[in-house]
Amino acid sequence: MKQPDSVSITGVGLTSSLGHSYNEFASNLLTRVSGIERVSAFEVSDHPSQIASLIGEIPCPAGFDETEFRSRLRIEQCGIWCAETALRDAGWQQRPEGLRIGLVLGLGAEWMQSWEMDYRRGGRRAFDPTEEPAGLTTKVHRLMGLRGPQLTISAACASGNWALSQGRRWLELGWVDICLAGACDIGVTPLSLAGFGNLRALSRKNTTPHAALRPFDRDRDGMVLGEGGAVFVLERTSSAMKRGARRYASVAGFGATSDAHHMVIPCPEPKQGIAAMRQALADAQVAAAEVDYINAHATGTPVGDVCEAKILQAVLGDSISSVPISSTKSLTGHLLSAAAAIEAVACLIALERQVAPPTVNLEDPDPECAMLNHVWKEPRPGDIDVTVSNSFGFGGNNTCLVLKKAA
Amino acid sequence: MSTNSYPDQSRPMNCGSLECTLTSYATARILNDDIVPLRKQSDTLPGNLGNSVLRHSDEQTLTALVAIKDAFARFESPPEHFQNWGVVFSSRYLGRTAFAQSLNKFAVDGPWNVSVQVVPNRSLHSPASMLGLAMGCHGPCVGVGGGLDGETDAWLTATSLLDQHGIPGIWLVFSGWEPDERIDTMGTPLIQASCTALVLALQPATAANGLAQMKIVYDPAAPVALEVPATVTAMTLFENFMAAGNPEQGMTAFLGGGLRAEMEWSAAFEQTIPLRTPISTPQKKAA
Numbered sequence: 118m119k120q121p122d123s124v125s126i127t128g129v130g131l132t133s134s135l136g137h138s139y140n141e142f143a144s145n146l147l148t149r150v151s152g153i154e155r156v157s158a159f160e161v162s163d164h165p166s167q168i169a170s171l172i173g174e175i176p177c178p179a180g181f182d183e184t185e186f187r188s189r190l191r192i193e194q195c196g197i198w199c200a201e202t203a204l205r206d207a208g209w210q211q212r213p214e215g216l217r218i219g220l221v222l223g224l225g226a227e228w229m230q231s232w233e234m235d236y237r238r239g240g241r242r243a244f245d246p247t248e249e250p251a252g253l254t255t256k257v258h259r260l261m262g263l264r265g266p267q268l269t270i271s272a273a274c275a276s277g278n279w280a281l282s283q284g285r286r287w288l289e290l291g292w293v294d295i296c297l298a299g300a301c302d303i304g305v306t307p308l309s310l311a312g313f314g315n316l317r318a319l320s321r322k323n324t325t326p327h328a329a330l331r332p333f334d335r336d337r338d339g340m341v342l343g344e345g346g347a348v349f350v351l352e353r354t355s356s357a358m359k360r361g362a363r364r365y366a367s368v369a370g371f372g373a374t375s376d377a378h379h380m381v382i383p384c385p386e387p388k389q390g391i392a393a394m395r396q397a398l399a400d401a402q403v404a405a406a407e408v409d410y411i412n413a414h415a416t417g418t419p420v421g422d423v424c425e426a427k428i429l430q431a432v433l434g435d436s437i438s439s440v441p442i443s444s445t446k447s448l449t450g451h452l453l454s455a456a457a458a459i460e461a462v463a464c465l466i467a468l469e470r471q472v473a474p475p476t477v478n479l480e481d482p483d484p485e486c487a488m489l490n491h492v493w494k495e496p497r498p499g500d501i502d503v504t505v506s507n508s509f510g511f512g513g514n515n516t517c518l519v520l521k522k523a524a
Numbered sequence: 525m526s527t528n529s530y531p532d533q534s535r536p537m538n539c540g541s542l543e544c545t546l547t548s549y550a551t552a553r554i555l556n557d558d559i560v561p562l563r564k565q566s567d568t569l570p571g572n573l574g575n576s577v578l579r580h581s582d583e584q585t586l587t588a589l590v591a592i593k594d595a596f597a598r599f600e601s602p603p604e605h606f607q608n609w610g611v612v613f614s615s616r617y618l619g620r621t622a623f624a625q626s627l628n629k630f631a632v633d634g635p636w637n638v639s640v641q642v643v644p645n646r647s648l649h650s651p652a653s654m655l656g657l658a659m660g661c662h663g664p665c666v667g668v669g670g671g672l673d674g675e676t677d678a679w680l681t682a683t684s685l686l687d688q689h690g691i692p693g694i695w696l697v698f699s700g701w702e703p704d705e706r707i708d709t710m711g712t713p714l715i716q717a718s719c720t721a722l723v724l725a726l727q728p729a730t731a732a733n734g735l736a737q738m739k740i741v742y743d744p745a746a747p748v749a750l751e752v753p754a755t756v757t758a759m760t761l762f763e764n765f766m767a768a769g770n771p772e773q774g775m776t777a778f779l780g781g782g783l784r785a786e787m788e789w790s791a792a793f794e795q796t797i798p799l800r801t802p803i804s805t806p807q808k809k810a811a
Contacts, residue, residue: 164635219781225647228670229623236627243624245706246617252671255750264748266781268677271648271667279666286684291539292742292783308626311635312642373689375610375656375665380644389662511644512653512665 124285125357125523126365126465128207128350130199130299133449133459134170134343137198139206143466146474147496151327151448153341159307166319168326169305170343170450178202190234192227195301196257199348203297204261207350208362219265219293221283222254222348223276223300225454226309227269233306253301265293272373273510274414274451276300277347277458278518282371284351294356300458301346310342316381318418330451331478332415332444333422333486340416343450347458354523364523365465369503370401376513383424383509390428390515394507397517398432401503406436409501410473410492412460414509415444416451425507426486441499443476443492457508461518464504468522473497539742542683545734547601547693548725550594551759552587553718556705559583562590569593571658580641582622583719584615584699585651589658591723592695599725600733609693610663610685611652614678616671616700616757619646625711655695663691673750675758676779682726683740696724698758720759736789743784750780 131137134152135145145152152170161167175194177186178201186194200220204210212218232243250256254269266287270279277300284298313319320339322329331337357364372393378384398405411429415422430437445463452459467473479493502522509515554562563578569589578586596602603609623646629637644650648667656665664685668677675698682696699721706714729737754761777785 217782224670225649225667226643227648228617228620229642229646232620232623233627236624243620243627244709246620246704251673252669255671255673259749264781266676266680266779266783267750268680269648269669269674270677270681271670272664273647273649273653276649282688283681283684286688289540290542290742292781307635308630308638309643311630311638312640314635315638316640316643373664375653375662377607377656377660377662377665380650380653380657392662510649511647512649513656514649514653514665 122353122355123367124288124351125354125367126349127352127357127362128203129347129365129462129465130201130203130206131345131347131459131462132172132175132195132198133345134172135449137176139462142462143470146445146448146463146466147472149448149475149477151477152343153326153329153450155326156305161310164310165314166310166321167323168329168341169310170341171305172345190231192230192253192301192303193256195303195346196222196253197260199299199301199346200257200261200297203348203350217265217294218263219284219287219296220254220258220263220267221280221296221298222269223271223280223454223458224253224269225271225273225276225302226304227253230303230306233308265296271454272514272516273512274453274456275508275510275514275516276454277456277461278371278506278508278516281349281368281461281518285368288351288353296351297348298351299346299348300455302452302454303344304453305342305344313342320417328478330417330447332417332447332476333482333489333491334479335481335483337417337419337422339418340446340451343452345452345459346455347462366468366520366523369521370397370403370519372396372400372517374515376515378513380512383421384513385424387424387428390509391431393515394428394432394517397519401519401521403503403519405433408440408503408505409499410467410504411440411442412463412504412506413442413444414507416446422483423485425509426489430488437488438490440490441473441492441497442489443474445474447477457506457516457518460506460508461520464506464520467501467504468520471498471501473499473501541739541741542687543729543737543739544683544686544726545729545731546724546736546738547727547731547734548595548599550591550598550723551762552591552721553759554587554590555716555718556713559586559719562586573658580645581654582619582645582651584618584721585654587719587721588651588655588697588699588723591721592655595723595725603693606659606661608663608691609659609661609695610691611655611661611665611695612678612682612685613652613655613667613697614669614674615651615667616674617704618648618651618670621705621707622646624707628709655697659695664689672755676750679740679779679785686726686728693725693727696726698722700757702757702760720757722759722762734790736787739786740779741784741786742782744782746782746784747778748780748782
């Protein structure tokens with residue numbers, strides 16, 4: 118039986134507190150520039166957590182009307198910027214007529230964010246949705262004149278991995294020639310900062326923003342919200358090679374399960390998280406010992422990091438002491454629905470630059486996470502051909518994505 | 525160097541299709557006045573999650589739980605369990621009125637009074653996760669869509685998961701208010717509205733006792749653009765089909781991007797499955 122063509126990533130568009138392009142993001146990630154700061158976009162003195170990783174003004178893509186772009190909600194600006202710059206990065210500034218480009222976006226709270234923004238502007242859409250516009254995916258699809266199918270998908274913090282998986286599937290089916298897949302989240306709003314803060318999910322180290330998010334550290338006290346997004350151009354590898362496109366990596370494996378345990382708390386016996394990682398490795402036809410770098414979900418919450426350490430220990434077995442692991446959330450913050458997408462970018466950087474980015478603020482590893490081969494303090498150079506990115510979300514969503522270096 | 529022509533543009537004959545079988549279905553329609561009592565009837569709903577959990581669940585999630593109970597009873601050969609099943613949930617404007625009240629409370633009381641339940645229960649993934657929790661599903665549980673245009677998202681995702689992940693079944697749920705709720709600044713409903721849910725149990729095409737077969741194919745002649753989203757919910761479309769009653773006729777619907785859904789009903793199922801039907805109103809102007 119003929120094997121399906123593999124799927125390659127040929128373009129990246131992103132915006133985050135560490136930059137608005139792949140190279141800027143890579144440079145800041147590897148020099149350990151923290152994007153976390155005190156929130157100044159709105160009043161936070163009464164919020165339990167007053168810090169976040171913010172992106173500031175999102176650039177207007179070339180060819181777009183600046184005034185029209187600025188009139189849009191920030192979540193729309195984020196989606197448009199990421200999708201357009203990803204296509205340009207892949208060399209698709211000019212696109213042949215009839216090219217079928219699909220669009221899959223991971224979005225978790227776009228409506229709440231748009232209602233809140235509208236309310237702050239004096240609007241009433243949350244009370245009466247008569248004039249409710251189309252969703253972000255539809256808007257981007259129409260604005261860019263795309264001709265493939267479209268999809269909005271949400272698995273909380275795992276949404277970005279889902280988007281890449283669905284985009285890969287559409288390419289395998291031949292439904293699209295190219296697929297834009299990624300995720301966006303502009304989740305740092307007054308209400309969400311309060312909601313997550315009251316949930317006691319956020320760090321309260323308000324006076325030391327850069328040191329606040331401490332994955333796997335004994336002194337961790339919660340995550341720090343971030344905002345941004347990343348969108349990838351996916352193409353069949355054979356097609357990408359024929360047109361001479363740059364290939365960042367291949368999307369080699371994906372696994373997904375659900376805990377069915379609790380709407381917020383991960384299952385303390387993480388059978389399903391383990392199953393998701395094993396599915397992804399099997400899908401990629403990779404043994405645990407062949408993994409060269411793992412970008413952990415590790416949000417810096419007391420419960421979640423220990424749970425993930427158990428998953429990693431079960432899946433890696435004897436390789437637990439040799440596979441480098443880090444959490445780049447310590448620099449980027451937790452981008453919520455877009456977390457998996459921005460962490461896939463971190464994996465691309467590891468593959469391209471042959472260096473694993475570090476977990477910053479990890480100074481005293483939690484004894485229950487001490488068995489991991491932490492990349493801490495400094496980036497660690499190495500031969501990196503296979504990366505794994507874990508993303509686990511509220512509602513017990515477990516996902517794992519395997520990316521391989523382009524051959 | 526990239527070029528402006530595409531070297532390997534797929535032809536329809538090379539395109540794969542996705543197939544599945546409908547093995548059960550149910551609907552529910554609940555007036556907004558009846559939602560509060562429903563929150564106190566956990567023991568009558570799947571999973572018996574507890575009244576304290578249902579108290580915080582979104583209305584669309586609750587309505588889906590009611591429908592899924594009926595769908596379970598309607599299986600000709602009910603599965604022994606659902607532990608490897610997944611959930612794909614297409615909601616519309618989930619939690620809007622509750623969120624509106626949160627905005628008002630925040631304006632008055634500030635951040636300390638914002639409920640910790642908003643994020644876990646009103647995000648797009650939340651209803652799928654809650655149904656997965658109730659049914660003990662360890663397969664993928666994802667939310668899709670979120671606005672009026674989410675029904676095609678649901679079909680594409682559900683059929684793809686069945687095909688790709690080797691799972692035995694998917695609960696596919698469409699939910700939404702009819703008409704969309706309107707409230708005043710105190711949170712009082714201004715109109716009588718009902719929350720609707722349509723639940724379909726989808727299994728691989730090889731499943732026995734199917735009520736209908738469904739297939740999604742790429743068709744170069746099919747429309748690229750999505751049709752104008754229906755303001756009525758999937759459940760109302762379902763009821764309309766039931767009322768029209770042409771069981772012997774197949775049905776075709778367009779999912780955008782050149783994808784076409786085809787359905788054939790077995791003798792066991794004398795009615796039709798709803799999908800977004802062609803609507804003659806003009807396209808919305810480009811965003």
